[in-house]
Amino acid sequence: MEQNVHQAQMLQKLILAMSSSTSAALAMVITIATVIYGGLHLILHLTQDAREPPPVPALVPFIEPMVDLSRKKSRYYTELCNTANDILNTNVNGDEGFWGYSVTHYKAIHPPLFPGPGLDAMNRVMARKITSSLESIQSSEVIRLFDFIKREITLATTDSVYGDQNPFRDPTIVEAFWEFQEGVMGLLMGFPQSFVRESFKAREFMTKRFVKYFNDGGHEKGSALIKARYEHSIEHKIPLEDIARFETAGAIAILTNTSPACFWLVYHLYSSPGALEDCRKELGQILSATSHEKREGAFDKTITLDLTQVKTSCPILLSSLQEVLRLHSVGISTRLVMEDHVLDGKYLLKKGGTVMIPAPVQHQDAAIWGENVHSFDHRRFLPNEKRSNPVAFRGFGGGTTLCPGRHFASTEIFAFAALLILRFDMQPSGGTWKELTTNKASLWEVTPRPDEDVLVNLVSRPGFDATLKWEILVTDSDKMMPLSAEDVDALRQPN
Numbered sequence: 001m002e003q004n005v006h007q008a009q010m011l012q013k014l015i016l017a018m019s020s021s022t023s024a025a026l027a028m029v030i031t032i033a034t035v036i037y038g039g040l041h042l043i044l045h046l047t048q049d050a051r052e053p054p055p056v057p058a059l060v061p062f063i064e065p066m067v068d069l070s071r072k073k074s075r076y077y078t079e080l081c082n083t084a085n086d087i088l089n090t091n092v093n094g095d096e097g098f099w100g101y102s103v104t105h106y107k108a109i110h111p112p113l114f115p116g117p118g119l120d121a122m123n124r125v126m127a128r129k130i131t132s133s134l135e136s137i138q139s140s141e142v143i144r145l146f147d148f149i150k151r152e153i154t155l156a157t158t159d160s161v162y163g164d165q166n167p168f169r170d171p172t173i174v175e176a177f178w179e180f181q182e183g184v185m186g187l188l189m190g191f192p193q194s195f196v197r198e199s200f201k202a203r204e205f206m207t208k209r210f211v212k213y214f215n216d217g218g219h220e221k222g223s224a225l226i227k228a229r230y231e232h233s234i235e236h237k238i239p240l241e242d243i244a245r246f247e248t249a250g251a252i253a254i255l256t257n258t259s260p261a262c263f264w265l266v267y268h269l270y271s272s273p274g275a276l277e278d279c280r281k282e283l284g285q286i287l288s289a290t291s292h293e294k295r296e297g298a299f300d301k302t303i304t305l306d307l308t309q310v311k312t313s314c315p316i317l318l319s320s321l322q323e324v325l326r327l328h329s330v331g332i333s334t335r336l337v338m339e340d341h342v343l344d345g346k347y348l349l350k351k352g353g354t355v356m357i358p359a360p361v362q363h364q365d366a367a368i369w370g371e372n373v374h375s376f377d378h379r380r381f382l383p384n385e386k387r388s389n390p391v392a393f394r395g396f397g398g399g400t401t402l403c404p405g406r407h408f409a410s411t412e413i414f415a416f417a418a419l420l421i422l423r424f425d426m427q428p429s430g431g432t433w434k435e436l437t438t439n440k441a442s443l444w445e446v447t448p449r450p451d452e453d454v455l456v457n458l459v460s461r462p463g464f465d466a467t468l469k470w471e472i473l474v475t476d477s478d479k480m481m482p483l484s485a486e487d488v489d490a491l492r493q494p495n
């Protein structure tokens, strides 16, 4: 017995000694790594003459290029000599005038996304897809709400942009896209490939598929947006493989925010009975019904929802979407200071500095939005409500990088949410709607996904049985919605 106690004490001491020696070793490793990292950057800084060609970009100078060279052999040099990066990095902020790839990109993609024929064509494809996706739901079905919305919005959006040869019709590309997206932060920060291996691999897989898409002329049968993006890259002499690689990033702008925004709108409408009723009433007033004789005496009834009317005559639905973006948007607009500027006569913003404008700071300010700032109020943005300064709402950013996709995204969300709430009742499987968190969102995301999905039961509404046909009508329209302060200003201008 005594011997056992002694052995246990010895073992305890040994474990304590080992754990303290493990922490000491860990501290030592961290210190050495920090010293080496800092030292290598210092050596590079001290030995690099400003007149020399720029050093090889690397997180850990000297070592990382050696490792990459031994792994990739001569491919390393061709990757380094990356023409597209040079083109992309030339006059990137427009200091030297209005030219260069980045500066003119916005202007190139703006017209196809602005209300008019290009956007109408995209909306028509989107509306067909959404109608058939909601038609495929049985009269009663249990679904994972976010998964369902993400899948349907991804297909509808990408078909609208890429056309019949849409690479996203292949489920492996959809999977690769979300894998790529997980590591975007690391790729943006130039982490070594080993840190972002899966994301990097997924991006390259998508790139190959996009090369095939462009080689097969898929873009020629796609939207005005994809044509404009392709032509803009060709004008700037971007090699095809890099056009394809850019498209993987383009897909991020197109896809990442629309599904979560649509999810939050659906979630808030169904979990706030007053909001649901108001939106249904508003939409009910613009529905039209027609009957077609199927065979003698038997009729098919079609219910039509006109999207132009949704945009112009459904202020409560519009207000609800803006409120969802106000509550859930975590985007941070980032700007480079081009000239010294004194802000509000108080703070000097120095030329070359970076200004970050996190949307939640404005969106969650009780002085702007009132005491109920943290709750969902679907009427908050109605024109007749006490209005706050429109600049306080930055759901779609603002200024030079104001989201050009806002009209398309909003119309798509309206089409999906409108058809869903008109046709179905929805209950969470557990009986009550849970509060959802968004702690897993990355810093670069604008509209975060919920941390966990919600299981819901969809049931056809009484009176809207499966024999009814539904149709979303997209008439030619240059009508704009007031989605940003800039839109509010533009709508105030006399024609």
Ligand code: HEM
Residues within 6 Å of the ligand: 106, 113, 253, 254, 255, 257, 258, 261, 325, 331, 332, 333, 334, 394, 395, 396, 397, 398, 400, 401, 402, 403, 404, 405, 406, 408, 409, 410, 446, 447
């Ligand atoms: C609800 C969905 C969406 C939301 C909430 C959203 C939000 C935003 C925000 C906040 C910005 C500005 C970031 C900044 O100020 O720096 C932005 C930029 C951008 N958005 Fe969207 N977006 C959405 C959908 C879309 C769609 C569907 C497209 C394309 C079809 C798109 C294309 C872009 C592009 C290209 C930019 C960058 C503009 C530039 O830097 O010149 N967005 N978006």
